[in-house]
Amino acid sequence: MPSYSMGQAAKLLGVSPETVRRWADGGRLRVARDRAGSRLVEGADLARFAVERGAGPHAVPEDDVPTSVRNSFVGIVTAVRVDDVAAQVEVQSGPHRLVSLVTREAVEELGLAVGVTVTARVKSTGVHVDLP
Known part of the structure; x- marks a missing residue:
């Protein structure tokens, strides 16, 4: 099973290494030390923590509506580019940047503009997973 350094864990969680250290020091994230004394996070522990953290405020909208889409991200609009x-x-939803292509009409009807809070819902028939 893989183990991750504080820096690697931070990169996977989308936070700074210092944040991961604080979580470890506060008991939120279980760590162990290797022979050199460096702190490591076991892969299974990091995966569990990532799922728990994903259940936070950026994962599910407060006004959750019935939908078949299982991947919802509350975020803020950071850019809108419109043509004819x-x-x-x-x-931007936490550490995640999502880009959606929609009609100009949808942007106008929804009043989408920089700074507006939205929920991005993602449904895909194909999800690719690559190894580093």
């Missing part, structure tokens, strides 16, 4: 027919909307 289509538009590109960028959303």
Whole structure:
């Protein structure tokens, strides 16, 4: 089973290494020491922590509505690019950047603009997983 350094864990969680150290020192994230004394997080522990953290405020909207889409991200619109027919909307949800291509009409009807809070819902028939 893989183990991760504080820096590697931080990168996977989208936070600083100092934040991971604080979580470890506070008992939120279980760590062990290797022979050199460096702190390591076991892969299974990091995966559990990531799932728990994902259940936080950025994962599920407060006004959750019935939907078949299982991946919802509450975030803030950071960019809107509109042309004659289509538009590109960028959303920042915690450490995640999502980009959606929608119609110009949808942008206008929803009032999408930089600074607006939205829920991005993602449903995909294909999810690719790559190893580093």
